[in-house]
Each structure stands twice: as structure tokens, then as C-alpha cells.
Amino acid sequence: MTRTYLDANATEPLRPAARDAVLAALDTLGNPSSVHREGRAARRMLEEARERLAVAFGVRPDAVHFTAGGTEANAIAVAGFATAGRRVIVGATEHDCIRRASPGAEILPVDGDGRASLAALEEMLEADARPAVVALMLANNETGTIQPLAEAAALCRRYRALLHVDAVQGPGRIALDEAIAAADTLALSGHKAGGPKGAGALLVLGEARPEAVIRGGGQERGMRGGTEPLPAIAGMAAAIEAAEAWRRSGGGEALADLKQRLLAGLAAVPSARVIATGAPSLPNTVSLALPGAASATQVMALDLAGIAVSAGSACSSGKVAESHVLAAMGLGELAGEAIRVSLPWTASETDIDAFLAAYSAMAARLARRAA
Amino acid sequence: MRVVVAMSGGVDSSVVAALMAEAGHEVIGITLQLYDHGAAVGRKGACCAGQDIHDARRVADRLGIDHYVLDMEARFRAAVIADFADSYARGETPIPCVRCNQKLKFVDLLAVARDLGADALATGHYARIVEDAGEPALAVAADAARDQSYFLFATRREDLAFLRFPLGDMTKDRVRSHATRLGLPVADKPDSQDICFVPSGSYADLVTKLRPEAAESGEIVTEDGRVLGRHRGIARYTVGQAKGLGEASRDGEQRMHVLRVESGARRVVVGPRAALGRNKLEAGEVNWLIEPPASPLRCAAKLRGREAPAPASVRWDGSVAHVTMDAPATVAPGQAAVFYDGPRVLGGGFIRAA
Numbered sequence: 001m002t003r004t005y006l007d008a009n010a011t012e013p014l015r016p017a018a019r020d021a022v023l024a025a026l027d028t029l030g031n032p033s034s035v036h037r038e039g040r041a042a043r044r045m046l047e048e049a050r051e052r053l054a055v056a057f058g059v060r061p062d063a064v065h066f067t068a069g070g071t072e073a074n075a076i077a078v079a080g081f082a083t084a085g086r087r088v089i090v091g092a093t094e095h096d097c098i099r100r101a102s103p104g105a106e107i108l109p110v111d112g113d114g115r116a117s118l119a120a121l122e123e124m125l126e127a128d129a130r131p132a133v134v135a136l137m138l139a140n141n142e143t144g145t146i147q148p149l150a151e152a153a154a155l156c157r158r159y160r161a162l163l164h165v166d167a168v169q170g171p172g173r174i175a176l177d178e179a180i181a182a183a184d185t186l187a188l189s190g191h192k193a194g195g196p197k198g199a200g201a202l203l204v205l206g207e208a209r210p211e212a213v214i215r216g217g218g219q220e221r222g223m224r225g226g227t228e229p230l231p232a233i234a235g236m237a238a239a240i241e242a243a244e245a246w247r248r249s250g251g252g253e254a255l256a257d258l259k260q261r262l263l264a265g266l267a268a269v270p271s272a273r274v275i276a277t278g279a280p281s282l283p284n285t286v287s288l289a290l291p292g293a294a295s296a297t298q299v300m301a302l303d304l305a306g307i308a309v310s311a312g313s314a315c316s317s318g319k320v321a322e323s324h325v326l327a328a329m330g331l332g333e334l335a336g337e338a339i340r341v342s343l344p345w346t347a348s349e350t351d352i353d354a355f356l357a358a359y360s361a362m363a364a365r366l367a368r369r370a371a
Numbered sequence: 372m373r374v375v376v377a378m379s380g381g382v383d384s385s386v387v388a389a390l391m392a393e394a395g396h397e398v399i400g401i402t403l404q405l406y407d408h409g410a411a412v413g414r415k416g417a418c419c420a421g422q423d424i425h426d427a428r429r430v431a432d433r434l435g436i437d438h439y440v441l442d443m444e445a446r447f448r449a450a451v452i453a454d455f456a457d458s459y460a461r462g463e464t465p466i467p468c469v470r471c472n473q474k475l476k477f478v479d480l481l482a483v484a485r486d487l488g489a490d491a492l493a494t495g496h497y498a499r500i501v502e503d504a505g506e507p508a509l510a511v512a513a514d515a516a517r518d519q520s521y522f523l524f525a526t527r528r529e530d531l532a533f534l535r536f537p538l539g540d541m542t543k544d545r546v547r548s549h550a551t552r553l554g555l556p557v558a559d560k561p562d563s564q565d566i567c568f569v570p571s572g573s574y575a576d577l578v579t580k581l582r583p584e585a586a587e588s589g590e591i592v593t594e595d596g597r598v599l600g601r602h603r604g605i606a607r608y609t610v611g612q613a614k615g616l617g618e619a620s621r622d623g624e625q626r627m628h629v630l631r632v633e634s635g636a637r638r639v640v641v642g643p644r645a646a647l648g649r650n651k652l653e654a655g656e657v658n659w660l661i662e663p664p665a666s667p668l669r670c671a672a673k674l675r676g677r678e679a680p681a682p683a684s685v686r687w688d689g690s691v692a693h694v695t696m697d698a699p700a701t702v703a704p705g706q707a708a709v710f711y712d713g714p715r716v717l718g719g720g721f722i723r724a725a
Contacts, residue, residue, distance in 0.1 A: 296442065
């Protein structure tokens with residue numbers, strides 16, 4: 001059976017440039033911390049990756065700290081600033097890796113489209129004079145909703161709070177300029193941009209540095225101990241560089257056109273409800289609900305029909321739990337009846353049409369069953 | 372045909388999936404996540420899924436079939452665990468496996484199977500679906516020692532045609548030899564024990580947490596009202612029980628057994644074994660797998676899981692089954708009374724307090 005992969009926000013297909021970089025790094029002997037020629041060769045490769053990433057986003061290379069992934073970058077920022085004594089405020093629709101890195105965090109509410117309430121943020125910052133760190137994502141993994149980061153950053157600066165931005169869903173889809181200008185720290189992931197799994201980065205853009213979580217041998221300027229996973233890091237840098245070049249040279253528009261084709265096609269399925277249409281969102285992400293049909297059933301039915309999509313954020317057990325993101329948006333029952341379609345950089349019109357055919361057939365069958 | 376197999380991660384349902392796949396069917400494995408395993412074993416940081424889901428996935432991978440995990444924690448909590456605690460708080464002895472079959476496996480999972488366009492739902496239960504005058508009927512397993520038909524009485528009659536119990540004709544040894552032959556990674560896995568959601572075995576702790584009043588101490592009395600001792604909460608007592616009565620375990624020379632549990636007065640009533648037997652009982656929430664009988668029905672009634680059916684007459688008044696046993700029997704409210712005609716299951720209900 002031909003498969004149609006529309007779950008880019010879980011992981012993107014590998015980009016050819018990333019594959020080449022990984023293979024080259026696999027054949028590079030040496031530990032970047034070693035003094036000999038082999039070690040220095042590995043170190044050179046590591047620093048080249050750092051520079052490529054820095055150039056892609058117009059930041060200084062020494063802002064880039066490699067980690068083992070987006071989760072780790074987010075955890076270092078949130079837990080690291082909390083350890084330093086800051087109160088933590090997290091958006092209600094943040095990823096679990098943020099929420100679980102700060103169990104005692106105060107929750108910043110969102111509106112029906114998933115946009116964080118700036119009025120609530122100001123109230124929270126005003127109500128308590130202790131220094132805070134606010135974690136707000138660039139774009140939501142489930143809905144694609146883009147957060148008002150510039151406005152949030154202005155508030156944070158006024159109240160001397162730090163802003164951490166989880167930007168893992170951004171590269172290759174939207175420009176990160178505004179997020180970089182807004183953030184004190186910013187998390188990136190390699191595999192969400194078409195790199196291999198196993199590398200991420202924390203950009204430290206302001207003066208404040210979070211406390212390290214894993215100290216190890218003091219690598220990454222003390223931010224993240226442990227021998228750097230060079231193949232994953234080299235692959236990540238190549239992937240993000242390629243993803244950003246692709247986005248700027250028409251890829252972004254291509255995604256937006258495909259999303260438009262998807263939304264237009266969904267008009268033929270009257271029971272389908274597209275979620276979060278009132279806010280700016282990623283050009284590759286659509287969250288849609290089918291009232292009365294459990295998310296898990298839809299994901300299974302579509303998988304059996306050859307379409308890979310997802311719902312909520314999957315627990316390691318693979319179970320589909322109700323989405324905390326949609327619940328925080330006040331969607332009630334619909335929170336358990338939605339799926340996420342996220343287009344990878346490889347998506348084509350054929351993929352969209354295959355999805356629409358399978359989706360409308362499924363919706364019709366479930367409607368017949370319910371009748 | 373497309374068939375959904377309920378895969379628990381144990382050897383039985385794994386063999387079902389393997390045999391169905393071997394027979395050339397399109398098999399979809401589904402594992403129900405019923406409770407948070409880490410919380411159940413009280414180990415912080417233990418995986419939410421536990422070993423069984425991991426095992427089910429490994430078996431599915433080995434077979435090359437699609438496999439999904441369905442989150443039914445909330446539903447299980449409401450329909451099975453809460454009911455379990457409530458039942459104990461009423462002084463009854465619940466059978467959670469029936470509730471789980473009745474509410475989750477053969478309603479929710481069955482609906483998912485139909486939603487997925489499946490032609491059948493297969494499970495690893497030891498029971499058989501047989502033909503009777505062209506109609507599917509539920510019957511006991513070939514291996515009487517393994518028979519689970521008692522726990523399936525609440526299956527809806529209209530769903531029998533959709534169900535498959537491929538192990539109904541097999542012995543456990545045969546099932547294990549299939550598992551070995553098919554190279555299933557669970558071939559040597561021990562049988563599951565007790566109640567799945569209290570792996571520590573201490574169900575009383577769970578009941579106490581949900582219904583604290585069921586753990587409050589009270590009197591242990593004889594039928595004629597003499598106080599023999601005190602108990603440590605009614606949740607710890609079930610009809611027929613002789614253990615755990617402490618100083619009330621004997622009345623003179625006579626060994627005492629629990630005759631009934633009175634939740635209102637928080638009393639446990641005890642008496643000699645001879646006083647345990649009852650001929651009459653009532654069963655509610657009745658499910659018939661035949662046309663509901665208009666006149667008294669001669670059959671064999673099974674009143675607990677590990678007991679053979681015994682001759683009885685059942686009168687159905689439209690909402691309650693009035694059961695008269697030919698010989699006195701131990702009757703524990705909350706357990707099921709299941710009616711058989713030879714190997715065939717006719718129906719059943721939950722025993723009500725007298």
C-alpha cells in the first residue's frame with residue numbers, strides 16, 4: 001500500500017543534505033574534547049555546525065548550545081532558570097516537555113484559538129515581584145497557532161522577566177526573526193526540521209544563562225555535559241540550513257498553498273470542524289475535529305487507509321490521550337475528537353488528495369455507524 | 372476478513388492474534404490501557420504503560436500486524452474501579468472482570484472494531500460461540516478448568532455473531548505450544564493473577580482510598596445478635612469467608628463463616644458453615660442470551676467463578692431473575708448468577724443482597 005505521511009510535526013522526513021552530513025560525521029574519528037589531530041578534526045566539525053546554525057538565524061555562534069534534542073533544550077531553560085530561583089510561568093498549550101520540566105509552574109491561559117492572553121500575562125507579572133521566566137512557544141505543535149511573542153517579550157522586559165521560546169516547530173515553515181528578537185533563550189530540534197533524531201540546541205540570546213542540568217565534562221560551555229553527538233549535530237545544522245533556504249525560496253508558499261488545498265477540500269466534509277482558524281498559524285498544520293468520533297479511532301482508521309496523522313501528543317506507550325492543548329482552548333468534547341494533519345517538506349497535491357479521499361470516506365462510514 | 376484482536380500482552384490473546392494472522396486474516400491488534408501501571412504498583416517513575424503493553428507490541432511486531440494502544444483509563448476508572456469500590460462499600464463481593472468485559476471490551480472496543488470496518492472482534496477468552504438453530508450462542512470452553520463463560524454472561528446477544536473466541540476449543544497446554552511454535556516472545560509468560568488493577572494484591576487499600584467508610588471498624592455478630600469481636604472494615608469480608616475474623620473466628624467450638632455483610636450497620640454477621648446455605652436468591656441487571664423465558668426455566672445456575680453450575684429454577688419477572696436452587700448454596704451478593712443449559716450459557720445477572 002502506498003503510504004501518505006502527514007505527521008511532520010512529530011518528525012520530518014530526512015533532508016538529503018542532512019543525510020550527507022550525518023554520513024560524513026559518522027566517518028569522522030575523534031572526540032571533540034580530545035587534544036590530538038583526530039579530536040581537533042571532530043571539534044572543527046562541531047564548530048562548523050555551530051556556525052552554520054548561527055548563520056541560519058543571524059545569531060552569534062557562541063549563543064548556540066547543542067543538546068540531545070528539543071526536550072532537553074526546553075528542560076535546561078525552564079528547569080535551569082527555576083533552579084536559579086525564578087518563578088515559572090508557562091503557556092497553557094506548551095508541550096509536555098515544558099510543562100513537566102516545571103511541575104510547580106503557573107499556567108498562562110489561552111483564548112479559543114490557543115493564543116496566550118497578554119492581559120493575563122501582565123496581571124501575573126504585576127501581581128508578584130519575584131523574577132520570572134515565561135515559557136511561550138513560537139508555534140503550537142497540535143494547532144499550528146503562532147504566539148504573540150513580540151508583545152509578550154515587551155511585557156517580560158517591562159517586568160524584568162525572561163522569555164523562553166520553544167521554537168522547534170518553526171524552522172522550514174516560518175521565519176524565526178521575531179522569535180529570536182523576542183527570546184532570551186530559544187529551543188530548536190534537529191529532527192523537526194528534517195535532521196536525524198538526537199540533537200537539538202538551546203540558543204542563549206540574552207545575558208541570563210540557565211543552570212546546567214547535566215554537568216558532565218562541562219561541554220557546551222558548561223550548559224550540557226556529555227560528548228557531543230556529532231552525527232546528529234552535523235545533520236541538524238545541515239537540515240536547518242537546508243530547511244530555511246527551502247522555505248525562503250518558495251517552500252513556505254508551497255506549504256501554504258497545500259494547506260489551502262486541504263482546507264478547501266475539507267469544505268466537502270460538512271461534519272469536519274477546523275480548529276483555531278482565528279489566529280495566525282503554521283503553513284503546514286491543520287487541526288480538525290469530527291464531532292462524535294474519538295481521535296484515536298480516526299487516527300487508527302486513517303492509518304489503516306494508508307494515511308499517517310496523529311492526535312494529541314503521544315505518550316511513549318503510544319496511547320492517544322485527550323489533547324491538553326485543545327482542552328486549554330476550551331473546546332470541551334472536541335478535544336478528544338480532533339486529529340492533527342501536518343504537512344512535511346515533501347508533501348504534494350497527491351498527498352492532500354489522498355488524505356481528503358480517505359478522510360471523507362472515514363467520516364461517511366462513522367456517520368453511517370452513528371446513525 | 373478484517374479482525375480486531377484484543378491483545379492484553381498475555382500468552383492467550385497473543386496466540387489468538389497469531390492464529391488469526393496465520394489463517395490469512397487482516398489482523399489489527401488493540402491493547403487497552405486500563406490504568407496507570409506506575410500508579411497501580413505505587414512506584415514513582417514506573418512507565419504509565421507497564422510490561423503488558425510492551426509485550427503486546429512486541430508480539431504484534433513479530434507478527435507484522437498493525438497494533439494500537441487505546442487509552443481507556445478514565446472509562447475503566449468510572450466503570451470498573453469505582454464500581455468495584457462501591458460494591459464493596461455496599462457489603463458485596465464484586466467481579467470486576469465482568470464489568471470490564473461488559474462495559475469496555477464488548478461495548479467500547481467492539482464499537483471501535485466496527486468503526487474500523489472490522490468483520491469480527493476476537494479475544495483470548497476460554498469460551499465458545501456455537502450455532503444453535505442458525506443463531507450464534509455462547510457456550511463453555513472445551514477445557515472446563517479454563518472456562519471463562521461465567522465472566523461473559525453480560526455480552527449482548529446481538530454481538531455474539533461479531534465475536535470470535537478461538538481458544539474455546541483448546542487446552543492451555545495447546546495454547547502454549549502454539550505460542551512456542553509461532554515463536555511468540557510471551558510463550559513462557561506466567562498467567563496473570565488476581566485483579567489486574569491491584570497488582571500488589573491489596574484490594575482493600577484501593578477500596579479504602581475510594582470509599583473510606585468501607586474501612587471503618589465495626590462489630591462482628593452472630594445471627595442472634597451476640598457480639599463476637601470487631602472487624603477492620605467491611606471491605607475485607609465476603610460471604611463464606613472464614614479467615615480474618617480474629618477473635619470472632621470461633622463461637623465456642625464452632626468455626627465461624629461470614630454469612631452476610633451489613634453495610635448500613637457496618638456489621639459482619641457470622642455463623643456456622645451449615646447456616647451459609649441458601650436456596651433462594653435474586654439477580655438484577657439480567658442479560659439474556661436466549662429469548663427471555665416467559666415461564667420458570669429449569670437450568671443449572673453458577674453462583675461463583677470456581678464452582679460448577681448446580682440445578683435450579685429461574686423465574687423472570689421482566690426485571691429481576693428469581694432463582695431457586697435445588698440444593699442450598701453459598702450466595703455472595705455482587706457475584707454473578709449465570710444460567711446454563713448443559714454447555715450453553717442462557718443468561719445471567721448480578722446477585723442482589725437479600
